[in-house]
Amino acid sequence: MMLKFRPLTAYTWKDFEALFGEKGACGGCWCMWWRLSAKEFEASKGEPNRRAMRKLVKSGQIPGIIAYLDGEAVAWCSVAPRSHFPRLERSRILKPVDAEPVWSIVCLFITKSHRKKGLSVRLLQAAASFARKNGAKVVEGYAVDPRKGKTPDTFAYHGPVSAYRGAGFAEVARRSPTRPIMRKQLK
Numbered sequence: 749m750m751l752k753f754r755p756l757t758a759y760t761w762k763d764f765e766a767l768f769g770e771k772g773a774c775g776g777c778w779c780m781w782w783r784l785s786a787k788e789f790e791a792s793k794g795e796p797n798r799r800a801m802r803k804l805v806k807s808g809q810i811p812g813i814i815a816y817l818d819g820e821a822v823a824w825c826s827v828a829p830r831s832h833f834p835r836l837e838r839s840r841i842l843k844p845v846d847a848e849p850v851w852s853i854v855c856l857f858i859t860k861s862h863r864k865k866g867l868s869v870r871l872l873q874a875a876a877s878f879a880r881k882n883g884a885k886v887v888e889g890y891a892v893d894p895r896k897g898k899t900p901d902t903f904a905y906h907g908p909v910s911a912y913r914g915a916g917f918a919e920v921a922r923r924s925p926t927r928p929i930m931r932k933q934l935k
Contacts, residue, residue, distance in 0.1 A: 750817070750818075751815050751816065751817055751867075751870055751874075752815070752816045753813050753814070753815055753816070753871075753874040753877075753878070754813065754814050754816065755810040755812075755813055755814075755878065756805060756810060756811055756812050756813065756814055756824075757805060757810060758805055758806060760814055760821075761802065761805055763814055763816070763821040764801075764805075764814060764821065764824065765798075766821055767814065767821040767822070767823075767824055767857070767859065768824070768857070771794075772793075772794060772797060772798055773824075773857050774857075774905065775793060776792075776793035776794035776795075776797055776798075777793070777797060778797035778798045778800070778801045779801060779811065779812070779824070779826050779855050779857075780792065780797040780800055780801055781835065781854075781855075782826070782833035782834075782835045782836060782852075782854045782855070783800075783804075783832065783833060783834065783835070784800075784834075784835070785834070785835070786835075809828070809832075810828070810882075811826055811828055811832070812824060812825050812826040812827050812828065812855070812875075813825050813827065813871075813874055813875060813878050815867065815870070815871055815874065817862070822858065822859050822861075822862045822867070823856070823857060823858040823859065823862065823867055823871050824855070824856070824857040824858075825853060825855065825856050825857075825871045825872070825874070825875045826853065826854045826855040827851060827852070827853045827854075827875040827878060827879055827887065828851060828852065829849070829850075829851050829852070829884075830844070830849070830850050830851065830852040830888075832852075833852055833854055836852060836854070840923065841923045841924045841927050842890050842923075842927070842929065843923075845888075845920050845921045845929055845931075848885075848886055849885070849886070850884070850886045850887065850888045850931070851879040851882075851884040851886070851887045851888070852887070852888055852889070852890075853872065853875050853887060853888070853889035853890075853907070854889075854890065854906070855905050855906070856868055856871055856872075856905060856906070856907040856911075857905060858871070866914075868907050868908065868911035868914075868915075869911050869914040869915045870915075871907075872889065872907065872911055872912060872914075872915035872917070873915045873916070875887065876915065876916070876932050876934060879934060880934040880935075884934055885933070885934055886931055886932070886933055886934060887931070887932050887934060888917075888920070888929055888930060888931040888932070889906065889907060889912055889917060889929075889930045890906050890927060890928075890929060890930075891906055891907055891908060891909040891911075891912045891917075891927070891928050891929075891930050892906050892907065892908055892909065892926060892927065893908070893909040893925075893926050893927070893928055894926060906927075909928055909930065912930040913930075915932070916932055917930035917931060917932045918930065918931060918932070919931075
């Protein structure tokens with residue numbers, strides 16, 4: 749697969765909208781779940797979340813990268829400094845491992861037609877490269893590691909632990925049987 753990766757900017761906004769569709773990827777999320785409190789998120793599902801993400805992009809922040817195949821947006825990865833995701837700070841399971849500043853990968857979204865083709869590994873590699881180019885020394889993600897059976901796609905948006913391992917990440921903490929924290933040191 750000849751993939752290209754581009755940051756989400758005002759220039760690529762229309763591609764992001766097309767990728768996420770009318771429903772905002774999953775239940776009107778628009779990748780705002782980790783950026784808002786539970787109460788704020790519930791009140792903002794759908795169009796308010798889309799506007800909030802658009803405002804973030806217009807402000808000059810780059811909240812992640814888009815993967816393209818033959819010019820079509822086929823996948824998304826939310827990657828930014830951990831401080832951009834306040835909900836992480838309130839999580840018992842995903843609280844900081846140490847005091848080292850990290851960038852966080854909080855979401856992978858791949859169109860149905862491109863799932864199960866190894867795209868998650870490539871997306872994670874590109875996210876790590878993007879973080880490194882923007883000054884990160886460490887990037888971490890919060891993988892899903894199902895104990896039995898398969899995790900439904902709706903709940904696998906963090907990415908499977910196997911994809912993180914395939915992209916060169918190593919487990920550094922596990923406070924829940926199914927949610928390892930995976931890290932990659934960037935050079």
